[in-house]
Amino acid sequence: MSTRDALSGRVQLQHLAIGSLIQWGDHLSVDHPGIDAQHRAIFDLGAGIYDHWREGRGIDELRPTVDRLAGLIEAHFAYEERLLAEVGYADLARHRAEHHSLLDDLAAIRERFARLTGNDVSPAGSLLAPGWPVMRFFLEFSVGHVTSSDLAYRPTLAEIRDYVQGTA
Ligand SMILES: [Fe+2]
Ligand SMILES: [Fe+2]
Structure with missing residues (x-):
């Protein structure tokens, strides 16, 4: 196998690994229909961002997606914080x-995007592509936050549910 083939194999493997990290599944469920639906909608958007990045689409196409992502995430965080406050x-x-x-990081990306023009010709799927900071943010959200901090409150929600239903 040539070095070039080996390298492209490695890049494909990386893409496979990232693809599986941003896929919503039952392993990410916090067992609350509202939160699960919101997480799923954000992950669906993340899959689109991944495609943007891999295909090296320009900043003008990314901007509305990032705006939508910000809207979903802001609403979701507010909802989640309200619920967690309610259950103590x-x-x-x-x-x-x-x-x-996370919101600070997202705001920084949007500020940077506001300054970039649509003529960027950075290589698709690379660290230089305009989609990479959004991709990295999405991994922070999915791997860094949902799979650890969000799943950590799942037992608390289950306890409250059992208490309310009288099964505890
Ligand atoms: Fe959270
Ligand atoms: Fe969440």
């Missing part, structure tokens, strides 16, 4: 701080 989640302050940090 003990780790709410840290959870909220993570949300704020």
Whole structure:
């Protein structure tokens, strides 16, 4: 196998790995229909962002997707924080701080996008492609937050549900 083939194989493997990280599935369920539906909608958008990045589409196409992502994420974080406050989640302050940090990162990306023009010819699927910062943000959200911090409140929601239903 030539170095070139080996490298392209490695890149394909990387893409396979990233593809599986941004796919919503039952393993990510927090067992709350409202939150699960919101997470799923955000992950669906993430799959589109992944395609943008891989295909190296320009900034003008990315901008509306990122605006939509920001709208969904802002509404979702507010909903989630309200719910966690209602159930008296003990780790709410840290959870909220993570949300704020993610929102700051997203705001920085949108500010940068506002300054970029549509003539960018960076290589598709590379760290230089305009979609990469959005992709990296999405991985922070999915792998860095949902799979750890969001799944961590699942037992609290289950306890409250059992209590309300009288099965605890
Ligand atoms: Fe969260
Ligand atoms: Fe969440």
